[in-house]
Amino acid sequence: MSDDPLDQAFLALADPVRRAIIARLSTGSATVNELAEPFAITKQAVSRHIAVLEAAGLVTRSRDAQRRPVHLDPAALERLTAWIDRYRLQGEAAYRRLDVVLAASITEEKES
Template identity: 55%
Template sequence: MHAEVLNRAFSALADPTRRAILARLASGKATVNELAEPFAMTQPAISKHIKVLEQAGLISRGRVAQTRPCKLEAARLKEVAQWLDAYCSLWEDSFDRLDAYLQSTQEGNQDEHQ
C-alpha cells in the first residue's frame, strides 16, 4: 500500500464521526440523509466527512434515480488491516518477552519468601 493512500486512510479513520459512518455502512448502503440522522450536525458537515472517506477510498457513491447512496469499500479497509497485521507479530513478541520476564521475576520473589 502506498504511503499516501495509507496516510489518507488513517487520517479518515482518526475521526470518530467518520468511524461511526463506516460502522453504519457495514450494515449496508445509505444515503447522506440516512447517515446524518444520528448526528447533531448539518448535512454539509456530514457531506464533508463523506468526502474525506471517499477520497481515502473507504467508501464509494453510486447513483440510484435521484439519490447517491454511499457504500463501504471493504477492500481498502482490508488493505489497512493487512498493513497493521505486519506489526502484530512484533507486538506479540514484545508481549511474550514481557510475560516471560514477569513470570521469572514472580518466581524469583516466591523463592525469596520460602
C-alpha cells in the same frame, strides 16, 4: 494532507463522525440523508465528511435512479487491518520471547 493512501485513511478515521459513518456503513449502504440522521450537524457537513472518506478510498458512491448511496469499501479496511496486524504480530512475538526469558529466569531462581 499526505498523498500516501494509508496516511489518508488514518487521517480520515481520526474524526469520530467519520468513524461513526464507517460503522453505520458496515451494516449496509446508505444515503447522505440516512447517514446524517444521528448527528446534530448539517447534511452538508455530513457530505463533507463523506467526501473525506471517499478521497481516502474508504467509501464509494453510486447512482441508483435519484439516490446516491454511499458504500463501504471492505478492501480498504482490510488493507488497514493488514498494516495493523503486521505490527501487532511483531509485538506479540516480542512478548512471547520475553515470556521465555522470564520463565527461564524464574526456573533458574527456583533452582538456586
